[in-house]
Amino acid sequence: MPEPAPRADRPADRLRDRPSGTRYGNRPTMKDVAARAGVGLKTVSRVVNGEPGVTPDTERRVQEAIEALGFRRNDSARVLRKGRTASIGLILEDLADPFYGPLSRAVEEVARAHGALLINGSSAEDPDREQELALALCARRVDGLVVIPAGDDHRYLEPEIRAGVATVFVDRPAGRIDADVVLSDNFGGARDGVAHLIAHGHRRIGFIGDMPRIHTAAERLRGYRAAMEDAGISVADSWMSLGVTDPERVRRAAEAMLTGPEPVTAVFTGNNRVTVTVIRVLAGLPRPVALVGFDDIELADLLQPGVTVVAQDAAALGRTATERLFRQLDGTLLGPERIELPTRLVTRGSGELPPSV
Amino acid sequence: MPEPAPRADRPADRLRDRPSGTRYGNRPTMKDVAARAGVGLKTVSRVVNGEPGVTPDTERRVQEAIEALGFRRNDSARVLRKGRTASIGLILEDLADPFYGPLSRAVEEVARAHGALLINGSSAEDPDREQELALALCARRVDGLVVIPAGDDHRYLEPEIRAGVATVFVDRPAGRIDADVVLSDNFGGARDGVAHLIAHGHRRIGFIGDMPRIHTAAERLRGYRAAMEDAGISVADSWMSLGVTDPERVRRAAEAMLTGPEPVTAVFTGNNRVTVTVIRVLAGLPRPVALVGFDDIELADLLQPGVTVVAQDAAALGRTATERLFRQLDGTLLGPERIELPTRLVTRGSGELPPSV
DNA sequence: TAGAGCCTGGACAACGTTGTCATCAGCGAG
DNA sequence: CTCGCTGATGACAACGTTGTCCAGGCTCTA
Numbered sequence: 007m008p009e010p011a012p013r014a015d016r017p018a019d020r021l022r023d024r025p026s027g028t029r030y031g032n033r034p035t036m037k038d039v040a041a042r043a044g045v046g047l048k049t050v051s052r053v054v055n056g057e058p059g060v061t062p063d064t065e066r067r068v069q070e071a072i073e074a075l076g077f078r079r080n081d082s083a084r085v086l087r088k089g090r091t092a093s094i095g096l097i098l099e100d101l102a103d104p105f106y107g108p109l110s111r112a113v114e115e116v117a118r119a120h121g122a123l124l125i126n127g128s129s130a131e132d133p134d135r136e137q138e139l140a141l142a143l144c145a146r147r148v149d150g151l152v153v154i155p156a157g158d159d160h161r162y163l164e165p166e167i168r169a170g171v172a173t174v175f176v177d178r179p180a181g182r183i184d185a186d187v188v189l190s191d192n193f194g195g196a197r198d199g200v201a202h203l204i205a206h207g208h209r210r211i212g213f214i215g216d217m218p219r220i221h222t223a224a225e226r227l228r229g230y231r232a233a234m235e236d237a238g239i240s241v242a243d244s245w246m247s248l249g250v251t252d253p254e255r256v257r258r259a260a261e262a263m264l265t266g267p268e269p270v271t272a273v274f275t276g277n278n279r280v281t282v283t284v285i286r287v288l289a290g291l292p293r294p295v296a297l298v299g300f301d302d303i304e305l306a307d308l309l310q311p312g313v314t315v316v317a318q319d320a321a322a323l324g325r326t327a328t329e330r331l332f333r334q335l336d337g338t339l340l341g342p343e344r345i346e347l348p349t350r351l352v353t354r355g356s357g358e359l360p361p362s363v
Numbered sequence: 364m365p366e367p368a369p370r371a372d373r374p375a376d377r378l379r380d381r382p383s384g385t386r387y388g389n390r391p392t393m394k395d396v397a398a399r400a401g402v403g404l405k406t407v408s409r410v411v412n413g414e415p416g417v418t419p420d421t422e423r424r425v426q427e428a429i430e431a432l433g434f435r436r437n438d439s440a441r442v443l444r445k446g447r448t449a450s451i452g453l454i455l456e457d458l459a460d461p462f463y464g465p466l467s468r469a470v471e472e473v474a475r476a477h478g479a480l481l482i483n484g485s486s487a488e489d490p491d492r493e494q495e496l497a498l499a500l501c502a503r504r505v506d507g508l509v510v511i512p513a514g515d516d517h518r519y520l521e522p523e524i525r526a527g528v529a530t531v532f533v534d535r536p537a538g539r540i541d542a543d544v545v546l547s548d549n550f551g552g553a554r555d556g557v558a559h560l561i562a563h564g565h566r567r568i569g570f571i572g573d574m575p576r577i578h579t580a581a582e583r584l585r586g587y588r589a590a591m592e593d594a595g596i597s598v599a600d601s602w603m604s605l606g607v608t609d610p611e612r613v614r615r616a617a618e619a620m621l622t623g624p625e626p627v628t629a630v631f632t633g634n635n636r637v638t639v640t641v642i643r644v645l646a647g648l649p650r651p652v653a654l655v656g657f658d659d660i661e662l663a664d665l666l667q668p669g670v671t672v673v674a675q676d677a678a679a680l681g682r683t684a685t686e687r688l689f690r691q692l693d694g695t696l697l698g699p700e701r702i703e704l705p706t707r708l709v710t711r712g713s714g715e716l717p718p719s720v
Numbered sequence: 721t722a723g724a725g726c727c728t729g730g731a732c733a734a735c736g737t738t739g740t741c742a743t744c745a746g747c748g749a750g
Numbered sequence: 751c752t753c754g755c756t757g758a759t760g761a762c763a764a765c766g767t768t769g770t771c772c773a774g775g776c777t778c779t780a
Binding site for chain 3: 035036037047048051054055079080081082083084085086087088
Binding site for chain 1: 389390433435436437438439440442443448450457458459460461463464465467468471475480481482483484485498499500501502503504522523525526639642643646660661662663664665666667
């Protein structure tokens with residue numbers, strides 16, 4: 007007997023059978039509530055959404071039916087009908103990076119203030135994965151997207167943006183499309199940080215940063231070069247090292263520039279991951295080496311010496327971007343803009359060490 | 364003229380009008396693709412989903428139409444039809460807390476391996492907000508929920524769980540319902556940490572922890588008491604302080620137990636937030652005070668002295684929980700279980716300081 | 721050459737909600 | 751007493767997709 011019955015009441019497309027009190031795995035719908043309350047479908051909808059035009063008595067009956075059945079509105083259907091999902095997507099590089107914690111919290115808070123949920127994913131610095139994620143989020147019909155780009159070509163988002171997906175890029179600019187961008191002043195911050203070292207007497211200063219294809223890394227390198235040039239110092243190639251922030255590579259890079267014929271007396275590190283590794287390297291050295299790092303790190307003040315950093319305000323980045331996103335959705339925005347937030351030099355000791363001879 | 368035409372081709376329920384190349388804000392649907400490709404609706408569906416039974420030639424025509432129109436499947440409709448959303452929800456306390464970074468990354472990775480997206484929200488340690496979030500996620504029909512509970516009564520989730528929402532609690536147990544729980548061995552970890560201090564000669568040991576209504580805080584306090592009792596030490600009330608982990612309160616608590624008639628010679632801190640604040644307090648003291656903290660913290664090895672901690676594996680917590688969630692969805696699971704992961708004592712110096720007299 | 725069987729493709733309903741519109745009862749005014 | 755109005759209520763279609771099922775054309779074989 008391949009077919010038990012010619013026609014089942016409901017298609018049994020949901021396989022899970024749990025020891026439920028009532029229907030197996032099938033949730034009650036407004037139709038069920040309506041039947042139980044003895045009212046029409048639309049009346050239930052009105053009650054659920056707090057729309058006016060329902061007698062207190064009717065409302066009570068509906069509420070009772072909702073309670074009794076454990077009804078919960080199916081937002082998928084609602085979204086399908088209304089066109090807006092009240093959710094935004096956040097794509098970042100790595101949820102576990104302490105820099106992104108405050109940023110995503112800020113994004114979440116602004117979203118929450120607008121009644122939206124946050125869906126997020128990590129690109130792991132892989133452009134393909136970024137695209138895959140972004141498009142998956144668009145297929146879910148998120149209302150907007152906050153993207154910390156891994157790739158440098160975002161034309162794939164053009165149809166989505168045209169279709170109304172509000173999009174803001176954070177921390178790094180969008181590639182090959184015109185879109186809202188919220189950045190830190192990476193160039194200025196790095197230049198100031200390096201200038202600080204120069205002001206304390208250093209001339210041979212090393213730079214260790216992330217892969218040069220990452221915009222922030224490139225900008226910070228540019229800031230380093232600018233500060234050196236402003237001071238009339240010519241930079242040796244061996245003083246600069248860009249690449250993955252994997253501790254092993256960073257360690258080797260640091261050790262290389264600290265030895266050799268022209269060893270650096272100070273190091274400028276391009277992000278928090280690099281800074282942490284370099285602190286470990288410097289801790290193992292007999293002579294003190296000055297250090298300024300981009301990005302603040304927790305407990306930086308308690309190390310000996312305290313670590314001087316160029317701090318950026320990750321929360322402000324996230325907040326600014328997300329507020330802008332919702333203004334795009336409001337329609338109270340003119341055109342794409344590039345917003346640059348200032349950085350702040352926090353002196354704690356490591357940047358004020360004199361060059362040791 | 365209030366009405367421009369008796370019947371518009373499409374209801375203009377979407378207000379946004381962008382300078383789109385084609386239809387304003389209206390995305391193409393499979394119907395549009397079908398029309399353009401000169402095929403039936405279902406054929407488009409087949410191509411989009413890679414189902415068999417389509418001639419290469421037809422498939423090519425459909426693909427071209429998809430490209431040309433910039434079509435992207437509307438997953439809301441798909442979800443409505445299929446009943447599964449391929450997304451899971453994560454509710455934690457605070458996205459910005461470094462402890463939750465690795466945890467949520469692990470959750471995301473497992474979700475990704477199962478083709479699911481991650482929606483997350485922060486409860487800010489507020490039970491009402493936790494419930495609001497959880498139910499909002501259920502309304503979105505997430506397939507499952509990973510919850511780091513803020514509240515201690517989760518009966519509100521019963522109808523959802525019955526309806527098939529896979530649910531796993533992490534870091535703290537569920538309240539008043541029977542559900543999967545993945546925890547660290549908070550009791551054992553704290554006991555070992557305190558025993559370590561005792562082994563190094565301490566008798567007057569302080570405990571500073573989070574609010575006692577939080578399960579982890581209570582368990583760690585219990586571990587502290589157990590270790591003290593095992594060593595035959597009777598604990599003075601003034602040695603223990605539980606409450607919010609706000610730096611101001613923690614600072615006062617630490618200062619109080621470090622002065623007075625019976626000052627402690629060592630402190631056990633109940634979580635990473637507390638540890639960081641106490642390190643700052645201790646750094647300002649003339650005499651050394653031993654410290655062991657629950658939770659590992661970055662750079663703990665570089666402080667003077669290094670901070671001895673009871674480390675828990677946040678990533679393993681998230682991974683274990685999420686894998687279990689998907690096994691619930693597979694149906695390859697018997698019943699709710701309580702899984703306890705071990706902690707690890709990492710000695711770095713601060714816990715090995717002798718009592719200073 | 722005809723029949724059987726297979727493969728491709730399309731018509732149609734259904735998922736659960738919301739917007740539109742019609743209906744109906746009750747009521748006040750003329 | 752009746753007309754028209756108001757406010758509550760429900761019937762119905764639509765959102766965009768997928769599952770079911772049937773039709774038509776093709777190939778293969780007897």
